[in-house]
Amino acid sequence: MEISAGGRLEVRITAADVGKRVSVRRLIDPGVPEEKFTDTVGVLTSWDGGVLLITRKGGESVRIPESSLVAGKVVPAASARRRGPAASYEELAHVASRAWRPLESERLGEWELRAAAGFTRRANSVLPLGEPGVPLDEALDVVRRWYGDRGLPAYIQTATGAEGTQELLCAELERRGWVREVTAELWIGALAPVADRAEASGVVLSREADEAWLARYQRKGVSEVALKVLGSGPSVWFATVPGEQDPAAIGRCVVDGRWASFAAVEVDPALRRRGLATTVMAALAGRALDEGASAAWLQVEEDNAGARALYAGMGFAAHHAYHHYREPAAPGSGQ
Numbered sequence: 102m103e104i105s106a107g108g109r110l111e112v113r114i115t116a117a118d119v120g121k122r123v124s125v126r127r128l129i130d131p132g133v134p135e136e137k138f139t140d141t142v143g144v145l146t147s148w149d150g151g152v153l154l155i156t157r158k159g160g161e162s163v164r165i166p167e168s169s170l171v172a173g174k175v176v177p178a179a180s181a182r183r184r185g186p187a188a189s190y191e192e193l194a195h196v197a198s199r200a201w202r203p204l205e206s207e208r209l210g211e212w213e214l215r216a217a218a219g220f221t222r223r224a225n226s227v228l229p230l231g232e233p234g235v236p237l238d239e240a241l242d243v244v245r246r247w248y249g250d251r252g253l254p255a256y257i258q259t260a261t262g263a264e265g266t267q268e269l270l271c272a273e274l275e276r277r278g279w280v281r282e283v284t285a286e287l288w289i290g291a292l293a294p295v296a297d298r299a300e301a302s303g304v305v306l307s308r309e310a311d312e313a314w315l316a317r318y319q320r321k322g323v324s325e326v327a328l329k330v331l332g333s334g335p336s337v338w339f340a341t342v343p344g345e346q347d348p349a350a351i352g353r354c355v356v357d358g359r360w361a362s363f364a365a366v367e368v369d370p371a372l373r374r375r376g377l378a379t380t381v382m383a384a385l386a387g388r389a390l391d392e393g394a395s396a397a398w399l400q401v402e403e404d405n406a407g408a409r410a411l412y413a414g415m416g417f418a419a420h421h422a423y424h425h426y427r428e429p430a431a432p433g434s435g436q
Contacts, residue, residue, distance in 0.1 A: 110172035116148040118175055120269055123155065125173035127165055138171065144261075146272035154272055158262035159403075160284055160424050162272060186359075186396035188289055190265040190421055191230060193398060197287065198228055200355040200362045202333035204326060207247065210234025214247050218326040222283060222425045226256035229270060237273060245428055255428040260287075263421040271424065278429035285402050290417035292361055292386055292397045298415060299376060301384035305341045314339050316347040317367055331365075338388055340381045344369060350377035354385035361389035363399040378411060 114123050123145045129137045143157040153165040203215035203224040211231025217224035225248075233240035241255075248255040257274060260266040275281070307314070310331050315323050323331075331337075334355035342350040349372050353365040363385065368377045386397065399417065401408050 112170050112173045114145065114173040114175060119145050119148055121145055121175050122177070123173060124176045125153070125155065125165065126171050127169040128171060141165065142176065144268035146269050156261060156268035156271055159422050160259075160261040160268075160271060160281065162275065186289060186291060188396070188398075188420065190260060190263045193287060193289070193420060194228065194230055194260065196357050196360045196398070197362070197400075199357055200334045200364075201330060204329060209240060209243055212240065212244075214244065216248070216251050216253060217330050218251075218324070219253055220324070220327045220330055222256050223258065224330050225253055226258040226425055228258055229267065238277075241277065241428075248428075256282075257426045258423060259426060260421050260423045262419075266421055271426070274426045279426040280429065281424050282427050283425045284422055285400050286419045286422050287398060287400050288412055288417040289396065289398045289420045290412075290415060292390060292395050294416050295397055296383050296386035296390055299380045299383040301380065301387055303342055304381060304384035305343065306384060306388060307339045307341070308337065310339050310353075311341075313343070313348050314341050314351050317341075317351045317369070318365060319367055334362075336392060338385055340385050342377055342381060344372075350381050352378075352381035352385055354389055356389045356392045356394050359393070359395050361386065361394040361397045363397065379415075382415070 110126065114125070122143065124140065124142045126138050126140050129139050141155050141157070141163050143155040143163070145153060146156045146162070147154040148167075151167045153167060153170075155163045155165060157163065198213070201221070201223050203217040205216050207214045210233040211229070212233045213228045213230070215224055215226060215228065219225055227244055235243070244257065245255045257279070259271050259274070261268050261271060271281075310318070310328065320327065331353065334357065336356040338354045338356070340352040340354070341348045347369065350368040351365060352363060352367075355362045363382055366378050366381055389397075397417070398420075399412060400423075401412060
């Protein structure tokens with residue numbers, strides 16, 4: 102916190118600092134004689150009517166009465182470098198988008214509207230990497246119409262927690278009633294240690310998701326649309342560990358320049374905790390290294406403790422959080 106020459110805490114932020122990353126200290130209950138404080142770090146997304154709105158790394162917003170502040174300062178943006186490779190949010194957002202392509206897309210300024218007949222939110226949401234080229238309310242009207250014409254709900258994918266992410270847009274969407282439905286994290290790490298984690302013997306690699314692979318894939322009833330999305334990307338590989346009937350384990354990897362992504366790593370529930378997920382990832386990592394990749398990324402849900410422990414043990418660490426905001430329900434829709 103900022104401390105004056107006289108040793109006192111000072112508030113050194115103003116409404117002019119909206120959009121900057123700040124650290125503030127406030128009284129928990131200004132009316133209690135015994136002073137207790139709490140600290141908040143995040144992006145100052147608004148300062149209106151005597152209330153500060155700060156968006157934390159994980160995307161949650163904290164409202165702080167101006168009257169409760171005892172200290173505050175602007176802090177440097179969160180570094181994009183973690184354990185493993187250095188990467189910017191913009192680079193990772195483009196790489197992640199290329200690894201899971203929609204069937205159709207359209208530009209709205211620097212926003213990309215994506216649709217794939219409803220198969221996954223990622224392929225059916227707006228990726229806003231910049232400005233839409235029109236006022237926000239007008240852009241949101243365009244987005245709702247575009248998805249409505251396709252019989253789909255309108256989603257916007259945003260990110261928080263790294264330099265260049267979209268805390269301000271998150272706050273504006275929430276102010277307009279958009280609902281955050283899903284939050285996950287994108288983790289990054291070095292690729293070579295993943296390949297070194299296990300022997301890759303017994304893993305079958307293929308350019309296509311065959312019937313055996315799809316039998317283990319968690320999304321049942323995969324359509325032609327889903328197959329096209331699964332097969333999209335610069336260099337796609339599918340891994341299978343054969344089982345007695347359905348595969349014991351599967352995985353998917355997309356190689357894109359220096360990056361390799363891991364997804365759909367799934368293991369027969371009866372065979373978990375035997376290192377099969379590690380074996381699948383090691384095989385895919387080895388193939389990605391052969392194609393010149395050196396860094397890796399993957400996405401993991403906040404509440405998937407098992408996957409988080411596995412990936413942390415491989416040297417991965419969180420880079421940023423990402424969220425999907427859904428358009429407000431229409432009046433009288435009952436939704």
